[in-house]
Amino acid sequence: MGELRADWRLRVRRGDAHGPVCGAGVLVDQHTALTCAHVVRDPRAVMWLEFAENGELEPVAARVPPGGWLPDAPGGGEDVAVLRLDSPRPRARPAPLDRRLSVGAEVFTTGYAEAFDDGVTLWGRIGGVSGERVQLDARTKAEVVRAGFSGAGVCTRPTEDRPTRVVGLVVSWRGDTRAPLPEDSRIAFSYLVPVRRIAELSPVVAGLSDPAAWDRPFEDRVRRWFADPDEGPVKVSVVPPGSGKERSLRHLGHLADVVHRGGGSRPDLADHALRHVPYPPGAYLAYWDWLCGTRPRPARAAEQAPVRPVTVLVDGVDAEPEPGLLIDLLQRLRTLRFRQFLVFRHEGGTGWAAARDRLLRPALLDHADTLLDRLHHAEFSRAIRRGVVDSASLSAATQTADVRRAERRRIEALTDPQEQLGALHRLLGSLRADLSRHADR
Incomplete structure (x- = not known):
């Protein structure tokens, strides 16, 4: 609902992975992040993105792809840059984007102001509009955003029936004087550019923020299945091409120990599976041949099952030219107590009845x-x-x-x-x- 840590919160550095902190960002899928254009400065620049709240995720370089520099967007740009990661981060859970925004909604944002490189969180409420930007009313002037918050996601307060959503991006603050800090002004406000506006300017964000872009209940069910062996040894799901389920599935494949794409090499599947099997010394070929169907089952094979259940994701069973042979192999892996998640692209597709x-x-x-x-x-x-x-x-x-x-x-x-x-x-x-x-x- 409202997790204390979020993979999608990014700390942005300039120069290299250890360069100075220059702002914040939001991961919106495994390949894509958002930040402010003034944080990037130059659309040719290489920025470094850190997963500030998940140290297990490696920092990654990112740059502005064609169409990602929104100050140049048709219809009037905004202070937003879309970044393409040099290598994907599927293990990171992307931000849940929402185009809806209501006056008075309580929101919060986490940035990396000077002396707060580990992050500091400020609260406020959605105020009125200022052109295409939206005013964010802080409770006190000390809670107005400042340098280091640019590009940070503005999040709704989670409730029992509605989890946290990212509704905008912090872009600036404004006071009634030229003072360097909000506290030094008599009146000061924060400003955000809403997800709705970014989606109008960026087809990438439009696709990712569409209500049908993701299937969150499906994600929850899949994560639960991978995490809990009591959920069952075999799971079958239908994931139509181009659906929100398919996009969600692309961010879940890393949960499996072994992944096989329909139509891929069955011998490779056998090889990858055997990396998790404590077979006797010198018995690799006997087990590999058995899994491939060219030799009888080795004696006492069931006793060689891994101590921890191994999970296999078969993505696109009905894309397999000979699904019967694949299912034979999967039956043999069941002897070794491998848990299996089978994905069909079409209900009743090839191999459905056999599976x-x-x-x-x-x-x-x-x-x-x-x-x-x-x-x-x-x-x-x-x-x-x-x-x-x-x-x-x-x-x-x-x-x-x-x-x-x-x-x-x-x-x-x-x-x-x-x-x-x-x-x-x-x-x-x-x-x-x-x-x-x-x-x-």
Whole structure:
């Protein structure tokens, strides 16, 4: 909702990665950032972007691409520069842009003023308009922006039902005197250029700020699946080409240990997967040939499964010329307990039925059994801790697990594959909730 740290907040340096701090910026996708044109100064300049709130992300050089120098934009420019990163940063979560802006909304911004290279946050409210710029009313003159805030994202206060959104870019401050600091003026205000205006001038920002540009609920579900093995060993999603889901997926591929693009080399997939398998010394070719389908399974292969579940993203199963062979390989990886996220570009595309019947359903049935065993053990252990050990009470000790196990038997008896999958997903959701309640007790 309102995270304390944000990957998208950028500290901008001039010269090189250790040059002087000259302003702030906003990452809007893995390739693109925004800042003020007066921070860049020269459209031919190379700027350095630091992920000020995530030290695990490497700084990156960036420069103004064609059409990114908005002072020269048709229809009247603004003090904005669009920057193209020299190399993408897919691990960084980009800013959620919003073109909507309302008078009186409470907002905040983080900049890098002199003596505050680590950042300082100021609060205010959206005031009136001044041409294409919007006035930002600070609570005190000390909270008016100053040098080092130029290019910083202006964010809405998060609420329970609406997370933080970036609605503009800090561009300047103005006082009623020529004083160098806002405190030295009798009246002083901050100014921002709204995302709406930047989108009017930049097709790139227009695309990224469109309400349909991203699929945030999909992102949350995918992140949850990668983070939590209890979410299931196999996940299947339909991601239509050109959709917000597709853009979101491009920023999530780094979460997978192994990525395979539909139509890519299956032998390469086998090779990349084996880098995560503790196979016996000298057994690489035996395992590689088995995964590729040219040799029988090595003895005790299931015992060589990685200690930590390895995740595989197959992006575009229906782009595979021979999906049956790919699914054979994925079945063998399931023997090694690899978790698999399968992406189709079209519902019912090539390989859909095979993936459903040979990967998804068997994996979810096995996962239901695993969770049922855990629930049974949790309930029985709790009964022992509470002293419920006499024969009259033991029948109720695992009551929830017994009810869920009966549901599992009814599901296996269903003949319609889609009906069975729907029932399985509901059962797994119930089992995760049951286990969560036991963990909280």
